[in-house]
Amino acid sequence: MSSLYSHFDVIVIGGGHAGSEAAAAAAQMGCKTLMITMNLNAIGQMSCNPAMGGVAKGQLVREIDALGGLSGIVSDRSGVQFRMLNRSKGPAMWSPRSQNDRALYAQIMREELEKKENLFFRQDNVTSILVNDKKEAYGIETQSGQQILSHTVIVTSGTFLNGIIHIGEKQYGGGRSGERSSTGITECLETHGFTSGRLKTGTPPRIDGRTIDYDKLEIQYGDDDAQPFSFLTDELPPADKQMTCWIGYTNNDVHGVLRTGFSRSPMFNGRIKSTGPRYCPSIEDKINRFAERDRHQLFLEPEGWNTYEMYLNGFSTSLPEDVQFNALRTIPGFENAFMIRPGYAIEYDYFPPHQIKRSMETKILSNLFFAGQINGTTGYEEAACQGLMAGINAARKVAVQEALVLKRSEAYIGVLVDDLVSKGTDEPYRMFTSRAEHRILLRQDNADLRLTEIGYRMGMVTEERMQRFTRKKENIDKLHDLLTDYSVRPEVYNPLLESKETAGLRQTMKLPKLITRPQISIFEMIAVDENLRESVHAITTDRNEIEQLEIRFKYAGYIQKEFEMAEELNRKESMVIPTNLDYTRIKSLSTEGRLKLSKVQPETIGQAGRISGVSASDLAVLMVYLKN
Numbered sequence: 001m002s003s004l005y006s007h008f009d010v011i012v013i014g015g016g017h018a019g020s021e022a023a024a025a026a027a028q029m030g031c032k033t034l035m036i037t038m039n040l041n042a043i044g045q046m047s048c049n050p051a052m053g054g055v056a057k058g059q060l061v062r063e064i065d066a067l068g069g070l071s072g073i074v075s076d077r078s079g080v081q082f083r084m085l086n087r088s089k090g091p092a093m094w095s096p097r098s099q100n101d102r103a104l105y106a107q108i109m110r111e112e113l114e115k116k117e118n119l120f121f122r123q124d125n126v127t128s129i130l131v132n133d134k135k136e137a138y139g140i141e142t143q144s145g146q147q148i149l150s151h152t153v154i155v156t157s158g159t160f161l162n163g164i165i166h167i168g169e170k171q172y173g174g175g176r177s178g179e180r181s182s183t184g185i186t187e188c189l190e191t192h193g194f195t196s197g198r199l200k201t202g203t204p205p206r207i208d209g210r211t212i213d214y215d216k217l218e219i220q221y222g223d224d225d226a227q228p229f230s231f232l233t234d235e236l237p238p239a240d241k242q243m244t245c246w247i248g249y250t251n252n253d254v255h256g257v258l259r260t261g262f263s264r265s266p267m268f269n270g271r272i273k274s275t276g277p278r279y280c281p282s283i284e285d286k287i288n289r290f291a292e293r294d295r296h297q298l299f300l301e302p303e304g305w306n307t308y309e310m311y312l313n314g315f316s317t318s319l320p321e322d323v324q325f326n327a328l329r330t331i332p333g334f335e336n337a338f339m340i341r342p343g344y345a346i347e348y349d350y351f352p353p354h355q356i357k358r359s360m361e362t363k364i365l366s367n368l369f370f371a372g373q374i375n376g377t378t379g380y381e382e383a384a385c386q387g388l389m390a391g392i393n394a395a396r397k398v399a400v401q402e403a404l405v406l407k408r409s410e411a412y413i414g415v416l417v418d419d420l421v422s423k424g425t426d427e428p429y430r431m432f433t434s435r436a437e438h439r440i441l442l443r444q445d446n447a448d449l450r451l452t453e454i455g456y457r458m459g460m461v462t463e464e465r466m467q468r469f470t471r472k473k474e475n476i477d478k479l480h481d482l483l484t485d486y487s488v489r490p491e492v493y494n495p496l497l498e499s500k501e502t503a504g505l506r507q508t509m510k511l512p513k514l515i516t517r518p519q520i521s522i523f524e525m526i527a528v529d530e531n532l533r534e535s536v537h538a539i540t541t542d543r544n545e546i547e548q549l550e551i552r553f554k555y556a557g558y559i560q561k562e563f564e565m566a567e568e569l570n571r572k573e574s575m576v577i578p579t580n581l582d583y584t585r586i587k588s589l590s591t592e593g594r595l596k597l598s599k600v601q602p603e604t605i606g607q608a609g610r611i612s613g614v615s616a617s618d619l620a621v622l623m624v625y626l627k628n
């Protein structure tokens, strides 16, 4: 084998969402980095829905941005519609979501990557990882016959490893529609002792937007005061400058047509054996599992500014194409719909994530990192944040620095990585707010306050971002001092309180006490109180900075309680377990506890406590053993 290429610090295999963030991070941190991917024209490709964020996923994108990653900036610049989901619930649930121009997203991601001076690109298919006698990865081998050497390797192969596409009775090899699958990496890693598994996911048909009867659908507008993902984005377009989405419904007739294809469905005739995303089921799965429901909601979403192609969210399917077509034409508004691309399912290899450490480095081979769908997750955001962490930690490995591990109380990213490593997954893992026990601390609005300084210490955050952040923090501190001491007077506030049907003030009181009432907001108070308005605006007019204080005062009790719980958890996290501890020597452990601890090899007592099958008494035994 020849090697025409010099030695790299980091090689990233893949140019999807994990690969893009990994390569950008490693290069940003000064590593000579190579992104090698099967198709350079598909960097940053949104394989499924052209959308970013949503419940819990929006929080992930905000965190990626706060740490200096790219997904937030690219989403803001390529968005066609922006909404804040769950506004009617508490701030822990608010989640930004954007509908994106698919082609523009990929184009801007490529542009942003090309701005990184240490980053090199190559189109090729990696067939194996080079491993030395010390069980260290030291490069890659490609289909075109090149060996390229590096200090570290990050695999972000997505849905491509031995991918098989299913449409009804048809099945063929593919990594996603229109792209080849990849072979070699799974087989190579298995020879080094890795275990692989199979998962599946699916996507809906794409429709020619000119053939839809929009009068039969409900229109859905974006937000007028849309909130960006990136803390660097100042403003997004108002609702009338955004594109609209549309809502429609299936009915019993549609379900009847879909059922005619069940016997030819790879989902039901046993051809697809692997597990799919439970929370993102196909339409055939939905009508099968919820047979009593006579309709399912569908979202018709634009694919971009300059195309009439539309994405039919909620209608993911791998039924035969004729069944897809007939069912589609039975949906009200779709009677004349032209199907541009049929829906399909894909099965692919993944590596159960108990095989990686919380740094994303594999346990079996050092200097080798996994990120994204290969770890059993689903979704761009889940992939992107893993890529970012793998990129940061590969760079830190090169610099012989300790890995960055975010705590569960610090970031959704910390929750995701810890869940994967401690609990593993045998179905595609997606993020939910319910997975985070400290979600009132991990809000989308404060992602920068939680993570920007960490990103700066890592060398990820630019001076420009840091300066903006410092200004924001100073403003928030000043606002905090002002509002904590501010007195609200009955004659100014009672008309507002009465209009909101809440009791008027009998005497002057401090602002933080009044603002705990759910009926009123800080912005309404500013609107009626000229003195307050002038004092606040002398510090800042930024809506987000002012809102930050409102949340702090309104939810002060909850926030304090969660801080205390987080501190307790962090105490356990600081109790480190030595690597490769031989659990068979700890006799008093339960059999299941011993097995699970040996398999996962937790890094801290806190992590050990989260492994299912490890009981409280196992934990007590382990703590006594370590003390002795």
Ligand SMILES: Cc1cc2nc3c(=O)[nH]c(=O)nc-3n(C[C@H](O)[C@H](O)[C@H](O)COP(=O)(O)OP(=O)(O)OC[C@H]3O[C@@H](n4cnc5c(N)ncnc54)[C@H](O)[C@@H]3O)c2cc1C
Residues within 6 Å of the ligand: 013, 014, 015, 016, 017, 018, 019, 036, 037, 038, 039, 042, 043, 045, 046, 047, 048, 049, 124, 125, 126, 127, 156, 157, 158, 159, 160, 161, 175, 176, 177, 182, 183, 185, 201, 202, 203, 280, 344, 345, 346, 371, 372, 373, 374, 377, 378, 379, 380, 383, 384
């Ligand atoms: C059909 C389909 C349906 C999906 N449905 C959903 C859904 O409903 N909900 C959801 O949240 N997510 C869905 N996704 C998943 C989403 O696309 C992924 O989670 C996300 O793209 C994963 O990012 P990634 O970076 O891990 O991998 P990908 O985005 O898949 O990128 C993988 C990259 O690796 C490269 N690559 C692979 N092997 C090699 C090799 N040997 N050599 C060189 N390069 C290689 C590829 O060229 C590609 O650039 C779906 C994906 C597909 C394909």
